[in-house]
Structure formats: structure tokens, C-alpha cells
Amino acid sequence: MTTWAPFAIGHGYHSDVRAGENTGKERIAVIGSGNWGSVAAKLVATNALSHENIHDEVRMWVFEETLANGEKLTQVINKNKINVKYLPNVNLGVNVVADPNLENTVKDATMLVFCTPHQFVESICKQLQGKVNPNAKAISLIKGMEVKPDGPVMLSKLITKHLGIDCSVLMGANIANEVAMEQFSEATVGYKADTSIAKSWVQAFATPYFHVAAIKDVEGVELCGTLKNVVAIAAGFVDGLGMGNNTKAAIMRIGLKEMIGFSKLLFPTVSDATFFESCGVADLITTCFGGRNRKVAEAYARNGGKRSFDELEAELLGGQKLQGVLTAGEVFQVLKARNWEKKFPLFATVHKIAIGHLPPSTIVDYDNESAQKLHRNPSVGVIG
Numbered sequence: 058m059t060t061w062a063p064f065a066i067g068h069g070y071h072s073d074v075r076a077g078e079n080t081g082k083e084r085i086a087v088i089g090s091g092n093w094g095s096v097a098a099k100l101v102a103t104n105a106l107s108h109e110n111i112h113d114e115v116r117m118w119v120f121e122e123t124l125a126n127g128e129k130l131t132q133v134i135n136k137n138k139i140n141v142k143y144l145p146n147v148n149l150g151v152n153v154v155a156d157p158n159l160e161n162t163v164k165d166a167t168m169l170v171f172c173t174p175h176q177f178v179e180s181i182c183k184q185l186q187g188k189v190n191p192n193a194k195a196i197s198l199i200k201g202m203e204v205k206p207d208g209p210v211m212l213s214k215l216i217t218k219h220l221g222i223d224c225s226v227l228m229g230a231n232i233a234n235e236v237a238m239e240q241f242s243e244a245t246v247g248y249k250a251d252t253s254i255a256k257s258w259v260q261a262f263a264t265p266y267f268h269v270a271a272i273k274d275v276e277g278v279e280l281c282g283t284l285k286n287v288v289a290i291a292a293g294f295v296d297g298l299g300m301g302n303n304t305k306a307a308i309m310r311i312g313l314k315e316m317i318g319f320s321k322l323l324f325p326t327v328s329d330a331t332f333f334e335s336c337g338v339a340d341l342i343t344t345c346f347g348g349r350n351r352k353v354a355e356a357y358a359r360n361g362g363k364r365s366f367d368e369l370e371a372e373l374l375g376g377q378k379l380q381g382v383l384t385a386g387e388v389f390q391v392l393k394a395r396n397w398e399k400k401f402p403l404f405a406t407v408h409k410i411a412i413g414h415l416p417p418s419t420i421v422d423y424d425n426e427s428a429q430k431l432h433r434n435p436s437v438g439v440i441g
């Protein structure tokens with residue numbers, strides 16, 4: 058561990074600290090500073106201070122905004138080491154430096170952690186083209202996907218396409234506020250092929266309270282994190298309609314089946330075992346009980362679909378962003394394009410409810426015939 062001098066609490070940050078340095082150490086930058094992005098910065102900042110092979114400073118890109126008191130968010134973070142807007146009351150670490158300049162954030166970084174809402178990733182990548190170290194590696198903590206005219210594109214692939222660098226993913230049962238409180242939880246790194254890259258990411262994130270396992274199934278891990286948000290919207294509808302635990306469990310089971318089916322149709326290499334990791338069933342459970350997607354969908358159903366998701370998101374989340382409604386729309390585009398709508402009735406119904414084409418009550422009243430065909434598995438002797 059090296060002594061940390063320039064970034065003591067209460068000091069302004071020194072933007073020229075990196076000039077002329079070539080320490081041969083990894084240097085981590087976090088792109089994004091929302092609720093989970095801030096926790097990601099806290100995790101890697103802890104490890105940066107305790108691992109000799111990682112440079113102490115962790116630079117975090119902040120989509121700059123002016124707070125109600127007129128101060129800039131970056132200035133407040135650098136003064137107090139707390140992201141007062143997206144992760145209040147949690148010290149990010151003395152070595153986290155908030156930077157409103159995207160290009161400056163990634164300058165010299167060898168490990169790039171992407172953690173913004175998924176709808177902003179492509180424009181961020183375009184801004185970063187030609188600006189990142191070609192030998193850097195990336196990891197995406199972002200749950201979501203893009204749909205292009207020729208089909209769906211996972212965000213890890215989008216990052217690799219735009220920046221020409223390897224991109225792993227980290228997903229798991231990780232409600233940010235709980236990880237921030239250092240409550241025990243687990244996560245899954247999905248990597249492509251190179252185990253040394255997977256080990257670097259495990260080292261960067263793992264702490265005694267945050268256990269990280271790596272598996273060679275980047276698409277499987279990323280699709281788990283992406284698709285569980287659609288199921289969480291369905292779970293929220295069930296809660297908002299006042300239905301009980303059995304109904305919610307049924308929706309989660311059907312949702313898991315659709316997650317597995319959809320993932321394997323898109324990527325036949327996706328492994329069944331992935332769904333038993335933290336990124337799979339564990340994340341599905343935590344999100345369907347404690348997540349933001351569930352919370353806003355509950356309010357939507359309680360209001361009978363009369364108030365839009367955008368309105369409820371703004372009212373309930375204070376600037377944080379939902380991913381599940383957009384993802385349901387993106388999944389639906391894939392279902393339409395491939396004529397898969399009847400194979401994934403829960404996914405399709407979530408989208409139709411979210412855009413107001415069906416009432417919330419139809420979450421338990423969708424196309425039962427095709428649903429039963431899909432969700433009953435004769436090979437294990439289930440009838441009915």
C-alpha cells in the first residue's frame with residue numbers, strides 16, 4: 058500500500074497528478090457515477106489502495122450536474138468524497154476523484170469500468186473512440202442491450218466494437234445501497250477467454266464482503282443481468298395488484314424460464330450453470346423483492362397504468378434510471394423480428410402493459426396456451 062497524500066478528505070483534486078507518470082501499474086477509471094457506479098468506484102478504490110499492482114487513484118466520470126444549492130456535483134464529491142445525489146452518506150474513498158471530463162477520466166487508464174444506464178452507452182463509446190489506451194481492458198456492469206437493424210447487440214460487444222478492447226461483464230445480486238453498506242453479497246464476472254483478464258477483474262472488485270466468481274460465459278452473464286429487469290417489472294405489477302407470494306413466485310419461475318430460453322436462442326453457447334450463479338437466480342430474487350424496477354412497476358400497477366413510467370421514475374427515483382421498461386421494449390423488438398412472441402409471452406406482456414396497450418392485470422392473464430406449452434417441461438414429468 059502506498060501513502061495517499063494529494064487527495065486527503067477536504068482537499069480539492071489535483072488534475073495534474075498523472076503528468077509524466079509511468080508506473081507500470083494498472084490504473085482504473087470508472088465511467089459512470091450513479092447509484093451502482095458510485096459503489097463500483099468505492100469497491101475498486103478500496104482495492105487500489107491495498108494492491109501494489111494497482112495505482113491508488115481511481116478516476117470516476119460524472120455526468121455533471123448542478124445541485125439545488127448551486128454547487129457542481131463533481132466539486133461536492135471531490136470535497137466530501139460522497140456522491141450526495143446518487144449514493145448519499147457513503148464515503149467512496151479518499152482516492153476517488155470525480156471528473157466531469159470523459160476523455161480526461163480515461164486518459165492513462167488500463168482498466169475501464171463501464172457503469173452508466175444502458176441508454177447512454179453508445180454515445181459515450183462514440184466520444185471515447187480513439188481516446189482509450191489500445192491495451193486497456195474493459196468491464197461492463199451495465200444491465201441492458203441495444204437492438205440494431207440486424208439484431209440485438211450486447212453492451213460488452215458494443216464497447217469492444219467501438220473501442221477495440223476486450224470487455225468482460227460483472228453482474229450479480231447487487232442492490233447498490235446494500236453493497237455500499239458492506240453487507241455480504243456475491244457477484245459474477247463473465248469473461249471471454251483470457252483467464253488472466255478474469256483474475257484482474259476479480260482482484261479489482263472482490264472484498265471480504267463482496268465475493269466475486271468468474272465464469273467463461275460473457276453472453277450468459279450479461280443476458281441474466283439484462284433480462285431479470287423485465288421479470289422485475291412483472292413482479293412489481295404483481296405487488297401493485299395486491300397479489301400474494303405464490304403469484305410472485307410463479308411469475309419469477311416463468312420469467313426465469315423465459316430468460317434461459319431467450320438467452321440460449323440468441324447464444325447457443327450460454328451455459329445452464331450460469332443461471333445458478335449470483336448473476337442468475339440470485340439477482341432475479343433480489344431484484345424482484347428489493348429493486349427499483351419492481352418499485353416503479355408496483356406504483357404503475359397501483360395507479361392502474363394511468364401514470365406513465367417516466368413520470369413515476371422521476372417521482373420515485375430522484376434522477377436514478379430504470380432499465381427494465383426500455384429492456385422490455387428492446388426484447389419485444391427481437392421477439393417481433395424473429396416471430397418469437399408466442400415463445401415468450403411474459404416478456405411480450407410486460408412490454409405491452411408498460412406502453413399502455415394492456416392493463417396491468419393481464420400480467421397473470423396472458424396467452425396461457427403457448428405459455429403452458431413453453432413452461433411445462435415434459436422431460437421432468439410435469440403435466441397440466
Ligand SMILES: NC(=O)c1ccc[n+]([C@@H]2O[C@H](COP(=O)([O-])OP(=O)(O)OC[C@H]3O[C@@H](n4cnc5c(N)ncnc54)[C@H](O)[C@@H]3O)[C@@H](O)[C@H]2O)c1
Pocket residue numbers: 089090091092093094095119120121143172173174175177198199200201231232233234376377378379380
Ligand atoms: N443501482 C443498483 O442497485 C444497480 C446494481 C447493479 C447494476 N446496476 C446497473 O448499473 C447501471 C448503472 O446504474 P446506476 O444505478 O449506477 O445509475 P443510476 O440509475 O443511479 O443513475 C443514473 C445515472 O445516469 C447519469 N445520467 C443521466 N443522464 C445522462 C446522460 N445523458 N448521459 C450519461 N449519463 C447520464 C446520471 O448522472 C447518473 O449518474 C444500470 O445498467 C443498472 O441496471 C445498478
Ligand SMILES: O=P(O)(O)OC[C@H](O)CO
Pocket residue numbers: 200229230231232233289340343344347348349350351379380
Ligand atoms: O434496482 P434495480 O431494479 O435496477 O436492480 C438493481 C440491481 O440490478 C440488482 O442486482
